[in-house]
């Protein structure tokens with residue numbers, strides 16, 4: 001069973017088309033949590049092009065007041081601003097991503113060997129008994145990458161599934177990507193690291209992913225589920241994604 005954390009970046013991006021408060025990020029968070037999502041994810045970027053700092057605080061307030069069981073996952077590059085934000089907001093999970101501020105979206109995982117010391121110091125700083133730290137990992141991180149990730153003290157890695165998601169038009173390449181992801185997943189499990197996954201996962205590509213890649217504890221999904229929700233609404237979209245993840 002894989003838990004679903006709904007990424008709200010796309011909802012915030014739609015809201016930001018106007019200087020108006022809708023669609024409401026907290027309103028959609030309520031909808032998806034009422035529909036059984038285990039948590040919500042945000043990736044506040046320095047330019048606030050989708051999630052704003054204020055959204056992060058508003059979501060925290062909502063979760064504390066109405067959904068104490070839900071998990072708040074905050075993703076981002078560990079700049080001083082980001083680290084102070086997570087120390088203040090105190091989410092249950094922080095996912096560290098090696099994104100440059102100018103990047104359009106996340107497109108690679110950490111160089112665990114080269115950035116080992118840097119990551120170790122960050123993990124030591126922000127990990128608490130009730131907050132897990134996950135590190136964004138390339139699909140081909142493999143045994144060596146996983147060993148270096150484990151050495152940082154992180155609790156989990158998040159498999160970057162973007163290259164797999166990009167294979168929607170090529171079943172052959174999708175198979176190869178799945179084999180690569182599965183190898184890294186096996187290595188993570190053997191090393192005692194928890195496993196998350198995310199980026200461009202959809203109702204179409206999840207069944208094969210779930211069949212081939214073992215042990216994924218949580219999937220954070222935003223773009224695909226928001227696209228589906230435009231057609232079928234968030235409650236039904238959450239139901240279908242939970243079903244695809246074996247969570248119903």
Ligand SMILES: CC(=O)[C@@H](O)[C@H](O)COP(=O)(O)O
Nearest residue numbers: 009043075097105106198199
């Ligand atoms: C870390 C990752 O894979 C993505 O979650 C990322 O949060 C997507 O970011 P954008 O929504 O800014 O494309």
Ligand SMILES: NCC(=O)COP(=O)(O)O
Nearest residue numbers: 007198199200220222223
């Ligand atoms: N960590 C991945 C995530 O939160 C969602 O990414 P996407 O589904 O918007 O590509």
